Amino acid sequence: GAGVSQSPSNKVTEKGKDVELRCDPISGHTALYWYRQSLGQGLEFLIYFQGNSAPDKSGLPSDRFSAERTGGSVSTLTIQRTQQEDSAVYLCASSLVNDRGDEQFFGPGTRLTVL
């Protein structure tokens, strides 16, 4: 079956512009995560969605970042007024349920470059 897909794969934008990054999780996966991976750094948790529950936004670095998940499936991460420090690879992952032992399946990521 299809894995997690993300689009676009690469995005170059100018400082101050808004960008939208899309994630299509594996069908049937109720949990969806967004992470940011900066060059040479580990994964930084951004936001988590689980079913119809309120998302955990505790990892979002500023109010310029927001995310939504429509119909419990596709998710969009929006960054407003982008800054150069937002340049990173943005990873989406999904899992079957919110379980401490559940494997997360990762998408290929969107590489964002802010000029």
Next chain:
Amino acid sequence: GNSVTQMEGPVTLSEEAFLTINCTYTATGYPSLFWYVQYPGEGLQLLLKATKADDKGSNKGFEATYRKETTSFHLEKGSVQVSDSAVYFCALTFTGGFKTIFGAGTRLFVKA
């Protein structure tokens, strides 16, 4: 606070050498522990996991044992191959929670 610390890379080994990548954690409660691997040009994928103390996760010749007394989850392989060259991430998920904390990653180079 809760965190994962893994040894800095890069680690460079010759083929068939023994590999250890250290990972230690601090966490409240009883987390599950994971090793994820990112091969060049590919996305992260689960390598192995352990959900309780003294469990041993294993896959593709890699092993890691959940040591509560030393709060460690070191990754080992007896004989590495060139194809094992990748970045390895140690991670934990909190009890009853969902936020996964990842280490900074350790890049492994294996020379033929």
